[in-house]
Amino acid sequence: MKPFAIDDIFEKRRPREFRRPVTGHEVARSAGVSQSAVSRVFTPGASVSVQTRAKVLAAATKLGYRPNLIASSLITGRSRIVGVVVPGLRNPFYAALVDALSEALSGRDYRVMLFTAWHGTSADPILDEILRYRLDALILVSAELSSRLAEECGEVGLPVVMVNRKTDSEAVSSVTGDNRAGAACIGSFLLAGSHRRFVFMAGLDSSSTSRDREAGFRERLLQAGAVPPLKVHGSYTVEVASRATRELLKARTRPDAIFCANDQMAMAAMDVARSEFGLDVGRELSIVGFDDTQLAASPAYRLTTFSQPVEKMVDNAVAILVDACNGRDLSTGPHIVGGRLVVRDSARLPPRGLSQVGGRTVWTQSAKQSID
């Protein structure tokens, strides 16, 4: 009776003429061994005689057997799936990050479950989903997480790693570029290029990244006794950034240097400055970005921007994650990976401090100019 009952249930679910996936039990029967023998054959460190292994393997390939990972993860308690939450893939920097993450994780035999949230939105509702799927870990790319839920993750033992964002909550590791120092560096660079009227185009105030970049920039300018930057909002989108730039350039006294919290906004600003105001960006107006996305290097922009080393950030994040999944949680807290100011043509050059590194021109503050 049993098989019939099962088949009936099955038929109700898959109304078509499908052979349902073959189970370990079936392989066992076909090979004349026990089901546990089959399991052992497919478990890396298990002890099976060569004969049994051969029999099982033969039967398995004959029947087209593939172990059901869902079932095994139910019992082992680990799914080897990690959730990746990202505010959309339209921003090339995020796309690059997720791409690298996906590759790194699959190299470590983890699968990626992708969640696209919205910019500035909390990851909370998504996280609820994630908790239901019993994922092994969670990576938050440029996404926020309420401390309540962060806590809950800690309680449940779900390792959380934030990438390109940080948080106050302990038990949540984070990997970011050096936003503060990078922004300060840009400040110095612009100062050295004798700019006077600065503007900072923010991303989202809810993002620690944008706040840190603003703080670093502002502080450096203040230290140098310059006029603090005017702050405008670009929302990390080209539409808003374009509008903001338009306003800026329509004003009677224009800024002579705009630092945008990311490359996308910087390129949008360049587009507006060049095509709507006919400005020669790099001579009449300096624009600097942050991230060093692929497009920043293209001849169409040649954007001066602070590089965020995607590979390094990803390696770090994955290392932390893997450690955490294995119970070693040594590395909680913030991790900062350094970057460089990559100098191209979108901002006026300072007289000194330029050097060549790996085919790129970078700027470093010379010793005597150094402030901190």
Added chain:
Amino acid sequence: MKPFAIDDIFEKRRPREFRRPVTGHEVARSAGVSQSAVSRVFTPGASVSVQTRAKVLAAATKLGYRPNLIASSLITGRSRIVGVVVPGLRNPFYAALVDALSEALSGRDYRVMLFTAWHGTSADPILDEILRYRLDALILVSAELSSRLAEECGEVGLPVVMVNRKTDSEAVSSVTGDNRAGAACIGSFLLAGSHRRFVFMAGLDSSSTSRDREAGFRERLLQAGAVPPLKVHGSYTVEVASRATRELLKARTRPDAIFCANDQMAMAAMDVARSEFGLDVGRELSIVGFDDTQLAASPAYRLTTFSQPVEKMVDNAVAILVDACNGRDLSTGPHIVGGRLVVRDSARLPPRGLSQVGGRTVWTQSAKQSID
């Protein structure tokens, strides 16, 4: 004894002081009901009395219960996870596609498991993974799949939808833009703009998309009695496309029109033509792309390109997929969604045929010029 044994096992796996996720059984005990009552409360269409529901919900929130979707999918046979295979996210067109797919699927209550393969590589090894996870369906974005495995998917009842690629195999649905017609349209457009020396920059010959675009372009040129296009290889990458363009423009007799199989290559070609050869693209040399990615519209490129309606493709793909997951497999085979030639400044304009649609300039072949 039992709980101890379980706890021991648990401790071995999660070496830290974690409370393991609470189970439905625990909620049941705390609420003074049966475990199935708990299950019913969390099953949409089940009948539970208000009192029980209240008791269960109270206990559940108190304990922080979240149903284990892994366990439930083991028994229902559906995971509500679909695999999405894509050759990297660095190509903005793919990123946009995956982004839209992710959003559309999460709207239908499906989760996305992301696999990044490599361009031109078969999805086969990845698919093996996928089969082990018992995903509900598979979406192949611009990725190939051997017919052997496609068949195997059919046998197992795993619905497969290819997006931006097609295949000969039945039982595999595909959604593509109208590559052939689009390429033919570009041919006519270029002809009407009185170009003479054409080149087609291919993506990968293994991609049906590139082949279709080539065929459509070539045929149209031939029909018109023009010299067939010279074919060069761009591999869908900016490096190779740049090199190819360089070679092309170094030659004694330059082409006057280059049709690139995608926007990325077209923009790479523009970069080389402008910055290395000082050419005025759109006057001295015409370059046309395919996809109409976001960047194509930017003032820095203003690329003339055939639009692929991402939203429409995604809606189609998701609809097919959802149908298939529910056993209705009416829509297998190829689906083609149309596009338009979006005219901007990277190619010389023909005297007639231009019109405004939704704020964009598009080109349509006038009746008397029409050939097929």
Added chain:
DNA sequence: ATGAAAGCGCTAACAG
């Protein structure tokens, strides 16, 4: 080295 047996957390008949 191998099989039997006991679950992992959940859903779905089936009685009541």
Added chain:
DNA sequence: CTGTTAGCGCTTTCAT
């Protein structure tokens, strides 16, 4: 409407 019961396909003792 609710509890009981029987598994989903697998891993892991525990004897043998």
